[in-house]
Amino acid sequence: MLQNALQFSHFLLKEILTDYDHVIDATMGNGHDTSFLAQTVMPHGKVYAFDVQKQAILKTKERLIKHGLYEQVELILDGHEHLNNYLAKNESIKAAIFNLGYLPKGDKSLITLPTTTTQALDALLQHLADKGRILLVSYYGHSGGEEELKMLNDYCRNLPQKQYNVLCYHFINQKNQPPILFCIEKK
Numbered sequence: 001m002l003q004n005a006l007q008f009s010h011f012l013l014k015e016i017l018t019d020y021d022h023v024i025d026a027t028m029g030n031g032h033d034t035s036f037l038a039q040t041v042m043p044h045g046k047v048y049a050f051d052v053q054k055q056a057i058l059k060t061k062e063r064l065i066k067h068g069l070y071e072q073v074e075l076i077l078d079g080h081e082h083l084n085n086y087l088a089k090n091e092s093i094k095a096a097i098f099n100l101g102y103l104p105k106g107d108k109s110l111i112t113l114p115t116t117t118t119q120a121l122d123a124l125l126q127h128l129a130d131k132g133r134i135l136l137v138s139y140y141g142h143s144g145g146e147e148e149l150k151m152l153n154d155y156c157r158n159l160p161q162k163q164y165n166v167l168c169y170h171f172i173n174q175k176n177q178p179p180i181l182f183c184i185e186k187k
């Protein structure tokens with residue numbers, strides 16, 4: 001059976017990651033992607049995980065400690081648009097994942113935004129390793145979601161083909177706006 005957007009995003013990450021890679025979870029939330037990334041790059045790699053909510057940091061820390069993954073991760077209470085403040089100037093990032101929207105069971109008015117997501121992508125592309133991938137999972141059913149999806153579509157379509165492969169994975173016959181996955185791969 002075809003994988004859903006989230007499963008396929010992990011498949012595309014696993015395919016390229018090694019245990020020495022540096023990676024980013026740009027939207028930590030409850031820490032599911034952070035844990036997955038930590039497991040995938042352990043024991044030598046490193047995960048930078050960002051969120052603007054203290055609640056996300058606490059939940060994720062608890063999850064990481066429970067699974068023995070805490071050593072692998074730097075938890076950052078800050079917006080992903082400031083990622084350059086946490087990376088070394090020439091640091092190479094092999095992959096990143098953005099799970100866009102609001103925190104499940106959290107404050108539904110606190111959502112990721114087109115402007116800050118664009119800033120984060122612009123900064124991240126400067127660090128992306130060759131053959132590196134950025135995964136963007138777009139949930140767009142909430143108020144403000146359509147605007148972010150439009151931004152993502154425009155951003156991804158305009159990346160130069162000489163430098164990037166860009167994929168859009170979208171179930172087109174499903175109800176209730178299933179998430180849409182974008183993958184940016186540096187050639």
Ligand SMILES: C[S@@+](CC[C@H](N)C(=O)[O-])C[C@H]1O[C@@H](n2cnc3c(N)ncnc32)[C@H](O)[C@@H]1O
Nearest residue numbers: 027028029030031032033051079080099102103
């Ligand atoms: C859909 S949730 C992420 C779910 C998460 N991947 C998980 O495994 O639970 C989106 C998250 O993005 C966070 N967020 C919103 N704006 C942000 C920003 N500028 N930088 C980093 N995180 C942000 C929200 O606080 C929320 O926790």
